[in-house]
Amino acid sequence: xxxxxxxxxxxxxxxxxxxxxxxxxxxxxxxxxxxxxxxxxxxxxxxxxxxxxxxxxxxxxxxxxxxxxxxxxxxxxxxxxxxxxxxxxxxxxxxxxxxxxxxxxxxxxxxxxxxxxxxxxxxxxxxxxxxxxxxxxxxxxxxxxxxxxxxxxxxxxxxxxxxxxxxxxxxxxxxxxxxxxxxxxxxxxxxxxxxxxxxxxxxxxxxxxxxxxxxxxxxxxxxxxxxxxxxxxxxxxxxxxxxxxxxxxxxxxxxxxxxxxxxxxxxxxxxxxxxxxxxxxxxxxxxxxxxxxxxxxxxxxxxxxxxxxxxxxxxxxxxxxxxxxxxxxxxxxxxxxxxxxxxxxxxxxxxxxxxxxxxxxxxxxxxxxxxxxxxxxxxxxxxxxxxxxxxxxxxxxxxxxxxxxxxxxxxxxxxxxxxxxxxxxxxxxxxxxxxxxxxxxxxxxxxxxxxxxxxxxxxxxxxxxxxxxx
Amino acid sequence: xxxxxxxxxxxxxxxxxxxxxxxxxxxxxxxxxxxxxxxxxxxxxxxxxxxxxxxxxxxxxxxxxxxxxxxxxxxxxxxxxxxxxxxxxxxxxxxxxxxxxxxxxxxxxxxxxxxxxxxxxxxxxxxxxxxxxxxxxxxxxxxxxxxxxxxxxxxxxxxxxxxxxxxxxxxxxxxxxxxxxxxxxxxxxxxxxxxxxxxxxxxxxxxxxxxxxxxxxxxxxxxxxxxxxxxxxxxxxxxxxxxxxxxxxxxxxxxxxxxxxxxxxxxxxxxxxxxxxxxxxxxxxxxxxxxxxxxxxxxxxxxxxxxxxxxxxxxxxxxxxxxxxxxxxxxxx
Amino acid sequence: xxxxxxxxxxxxxxxxxxxxxxxxxxxxxxxxxxxxxxxxxxxxxxxxxxxxxxxxxxxxxxxxxxxxxxxxxxxxxxxxxxxxxxxxxxxxxxxxxxxxxxxxxxxxxxxxxxxxxxxxxxxxxxxxxxxxxxxx
Numbered sequence: 001x002x003x004x005x006x007x008x009x010x011x012x013x014x015x016x017x018x019x020x021x022x023x024x025x026x027x028x029x030x031x032x033x034x035x036x037x038x039x040x041x042x043x044x045x046x047x048x049x050x051x052x053x054x055x056x057x058x059x060x061x062x063x064x065x066x067x068x069x070x071x072x073x074x075x076x077x078x079x080x081x082x083x084x085x086x087x088x089x090x091x092x093x094x095x096x097x098x099x100x101x102x103x104x105x106x107x108x109x110x111x112x113x114x115x116x117x118x119x120x121x122x123x124x125x126x127x128x129x130x131x132x133x134x135x136x137x138x139x140x141x142x143x144x145x146x147x148x149x150x151x152x153x154x155x156x157x158x159x160x161x162x163x164x165x166x167x168x169x170x171x172x173x174x175x176x177x178x179x180x181x182x183x184x185x186x187x188x189x190x191x192x193x194x195x196x197x198x199x200x201x202x203x204x205x206x207x208x209x210x211x212x213x214x215x216x217x218x219x220x221x222x223x224x225x226x227x228x229x230x231x232x233x234x235x236x237x238x239x240x241x242x243x244x245x246x247x248x249x250x251x252x253x254x255x256x257x258x259x260x261x262x263x264x265x266x267x268x269x270x271x272x273x274x275x276x277x278x279x280x281x282x283x284x285x286x287x288x289x290x291x292x293x294x295x296x297x298x299x300x301x302x303x304x305x306x307x308x309x310x311x312x313x314x315x316x317x318x319x320x321x322x323x324x325x326x327x328x329x330x331x332x333x334x335x336x337x338x339x340x341x342x343x344x345x346x347x348x349x350x351x352x353x354x355x356x357x358x359x360x361x362x363x364x365x366x367x368x369x370x371x372x373x374x375x376x377x378x379x380x381x382x383x384x385x386x387x388x389x390x391x392x393x394x395x396x397x398x399x400x401x402x403x404x405x406x407x408x409x410x411x412x413x414x415x416x417x418x419x420x421x422x423x424x425x426x427x428x429x430x431x432x433x434x435x436x437x438x439x440x441x442x443x444x445x446x447x448x449x450x451x452x453x454x455x456x457x458x459x460x461x462x463x464x465x466x467x468x469x470x
Numbered sequence: 471x472x473x474x475x476x477x478x479x480x481x482x483x484x485x486x487x488x489x490x491x492x493x494x495x496x497x498x499x500x501x502x503x504x505x506x507x508x509x510x511x512x513x514x515x516x517x518x519x520x521x522x523x524x525x526x527x528x529x530x531x532x533x534x535x536x537x538x539x540x541x542x543x544x545x546x547x548x549x550x551x552x553x554x555x556x557x558x559x560x561x562x563x564x565x566x567x568x569x570x571x572x573x574x575x576x577x578x579x580x581x582x583x584x585x586x587x588x589x590x591x592x593x594x595x596x597x598x599x600x601x602x603x604x605x606x607x608x609x610x611x612x613x614x615x616x617x618x619x620x621x622x623x624x625x626x627x628x629x630x631x632x633x634x635x636x637x638x639x640x641x642x643x644x645x646x647x648x649x650x651x652x653x654x655x656x657x658x659x660x661x662x663x664x665x666x667x668x669x670x671x672x673x674x675x676x677x678x679x680x681x682x683x684x685x686x687x688x689x690x691x692x693x694x695x696x697x698x699x700x701x702x703x704x705x706x707x708x709x710x711x712x713x714x715x716x717x718x719x720x721x722x723x724x725x726x727x728x729x730x731x732x733x734x735x736x737x738x739x740x741x742x743x744x745x746x747x748x749x750x751x752x753x754x755x756x757x758x759x760x761x762x763x764x765x766x767x768x769x770x771x772x773x774x775x776x777x778x779x780x781x782x783x784x785x786x787x788x789x790x791x792x793x794x795x796x797x798x799x800x801x802x803x
Numbered sequence: 804x805x806x807x808x809x810x811x812x813x814x815x816x817x818x819x820x821x822x823x824x825x826x827x828x829x830x831x832x833x834x835x836x837x838x839x840x841x842x843x844x845x846x847x848x849x850x851x852x853x854x855x856x857x858x859x860x861x862x863x864x865x866x867x868x869x870x871x872x873x874x875x876x877x878x879x880x881x882x883x884x885x886x887x888x889x890x891x892x893x894x895x896x897x898x899x900x901x902x903x904x905x906x907x908x909x910x911x912x913x914x915x916x917x918x919x920x921x922x923x924x925x926x927x928x929x930x931x932x933x934x935x936x937x938x939x
Contacts, residue, residue: 031489039497042533046554091478132895297902299829401500402556418859422911430918437926459923470912535893536853553892576869577852703870714850714869
């Protein structure tokens with residue numbers, strides 16, 4: 001169902017003013033969060049930056065934005081904005097004179113999400129310190145902002161967002177499960193379109209307006225090419241589209257739409273990329289490790305995770321990486337290679353060997369995408385419901401200076417809805433298991449193997465997660 | 471450039487500058503006293519200026535764990551200083567001098583080191599001595615060496631009962647005055663009791679009675695509260711020297727404490743066991759007062775001279791003897 | 804299955820006392836087990852700074868300063884697995900200072916395993932047959 005058919009929605013999404021208003025609010029909020037982290041109280045639970053980033057924003061992200069809106073957060077994220085405004089030379093429509101920045105193409109060998117895998121892991125290994133220390137959160141957020149600005153001065157488009165952002169890596173992977181998508185309406189229109197302004201940008205500068213095919217209509221906006229380095233005409237999955245709406249503005253044929261669709265429609269076309277496969281293992285593994293270390297009763301693990309630089313932490317980090325790069329993928333590979341059987345009757349007659357190639361491996365890890373998402377939902381529900389009341393106190397006294405802006409500065413810490421937590425986590429994890437089993441079946445069909453080993457793998461990891469959380 | 475672009479840029483610039491400037495501005499204008507555990511620096515700032523007679527407004531916050539704030543030698547309710555929150559305290563000082571403020575909620579092994587000073591200036595009023603001219607403590611007047619060993623040579627076999635002692639003492643010429651009680655240890659009093667037909671155990675009961683006569687219920691309960699809040703963490707909730715920090719004190723050795731020259735006998739010891747009759751019964755109230763006032767000179771025992779009032783220390787001492795003497799057995803319930 | 808009543812062997816309730824030392828950032832006895840109906844006394848001994856102990860699900864709590872042990876008493880009438888956590892800010896890792904209280908069987912854990920097993924059996928018994936397709 002095409003959502004952009006609703007005129008109100010379409011004009012709101014296309015308008016640069018409404019988008020700019022949202023951007024300004026987000027950017028001001030982001031800057032305030034950085035400052036609160038740097039000059040506010042060092043006590044994490046009472047500092048606006050910790051509470052609003054790791055409790056409020058994280059809750060909205062993993063419980064609402066990603067499952068229901070895919071890359072919806074990317075659409076409003078303030079990190080790329082200052083760099084992009086400088087790069088484009090304008091905050092609204094394209095200027096008459098384009099500024100001359102380097103605009104280099106991103107290097108080919110880095111055109112994957114391995115850098116994002118690494119940046120996420122870096123944050124994950126230091127997460128105990130990051131989640132509890134305001135000035136570290138402030139520094140990391142500031143570093144991301146300045147990295148994005150710097151990269152925009154050197155490379156074209158949103159290089160930080162597409163290739164470096166630790167959050168973008170998993171939002172992209174999990175956005176395949178979301179029920180909305182941005183797609184073209186009619187392929188034939190793109191075939192005959194001259195200039196592909198959705199990718200290359202459209203301005204009247206340097207164009208012979210008389211000879212445009214199709215002609216510039218009164219409705220066509222000028223606009224920029226896709227900042228995510230995606231060709232909208234070829235979009236079949238959500239993974240790399242940041243929902244910035246630029247192509248919808250730029251397309252002179254009004255051929256791009258936002259559609260409502262069933263959940264995880266993209267997973268019917270499994271990706272065969274190894275970087276995405278490992279992203280799935282990274283997310284799966286880190287959810288399980290966090291559930292054990294942060295929410296478990298074992299104080300020694302927490303000390304090891306927090307005391308960065310000690311030998312205990314090095315052991316912790318090594319085990320962390322071993323689980324993610326060796327144990328989880330190794331066990332997966334073992335399952336599918338020991339038990340992979342071709343179907344008895346292959347449609348084209350030729351038997352398929354028992355070996356497992358990279359493509360098969362990567363395709364089958366598609367099943368871990370909904371599994372990992374629900375692992376994170378189940379984990380996040382626990383610490384969000386437990387600590388959500390900190391949001392009230394830090395709203396009224398964000399810097400810990402003794403204010404009481406909304407009268408809630410003395411709100412007592414009180415876990416919320418703890419009676420529904422266990423049923424909710426059960427629902428999430430069992431639901432995730434069912435979802436991933438279905439996904440496994442579809443992916444296995446694509447590569448002509450049995451889905452049984454993957455389903456059993458999902459079952460075993462779900463049992464571990466259930467044991468850690470419940 | 472189009473007008474919409476220009477206006478948007480101006481708006482963004484103003485918003486961003488405001489987002490940076492406003493928090494910095496208000497933060498710089500809010501002077502806070504930060505509390506951190508002593509190992510991380512303690513109070514910051516730890517010296518505060520004030521004027522006698524003028525109210526002093528303080529804003530306190532903790533940067534790590536639960537702390538508390540109170541000013542020594544003043545009758546004030548302590549104020550909790552909580553992590554991430556700000557507590558407001560208003561103090562008014564009548565007399566100039568140097569006052570000590572201190573942490574009132576245990577925050578680690580070195581909790582007692584979390585102290586600072588308030589320097590109150592102004593002219594001393596004529597009829598009251600300025601703070602620094604306090605009376606000399608009793609142990610100094612008596613010439614007691616509070617570091618010398620003070621073991622009782624004879625100890626009771628069971629806990630002496632003050633009630634029994636009261637009955638036994640009915641016809642004995644004993645001195646129940648405060649001055650006598652403070653100057654002598656229970657063992658000395660035991661030893662000095664006039665020759666009578668009392669057994670050893672009965673003599674101890676009489677001593678217990680003498681001690682009870684110098685103790686009120688109120689002083690016992692005040693002493694108990696002071697003990698629980700200030701002493702139990704090291705000396706144990708039941709006085710046995712086995713508080714939660716006892717092991718840490720023994721282990722930390724000299725590294726966290728200054729040791730005096732020739733301080734072999736003074737190096738880190740485990741906290742005193744108040745249930746041990748040999749040491750306790752050989753200590754006079756004056757000696758105990760001296761230890762409490764001056765601290766342990768390298769043993770880890772804090773000095774409380776600037777913190778407790780004289781009355782508080784006598785109350786605490788009264789409570790300490792209740793580990794040795796039974797003030798209630800035989801009472802009508 | 805999700806809400807079926809759990810088969811429980813009734814055990815006569817006892818009174819149980821646990822002495823739990825709290826230090827940054829863990830409890831000395833971080834996993835305690837009781838039977839449903841037991842009267843539970845938790846003596847909280849703080850060993851470094853002020854700590855608290857809050858029991859999820861029961862919504863009861865206590866806090867203790869070092870040197871002043873406090874006792875939390877309650878009847879464990881709700882079965883299941885409950886986390887207890889520190890409710891007095893005690894340093895950086897305070898939000899993760901957690902222990903687990905098991906009252907009887909871990910009800911939701913077993914329920915969820917049961918549901919998962921049913922789901923998996925369903926998938927293994929009724930796999931989707933591949934549809935013959937010529938082009939995507």
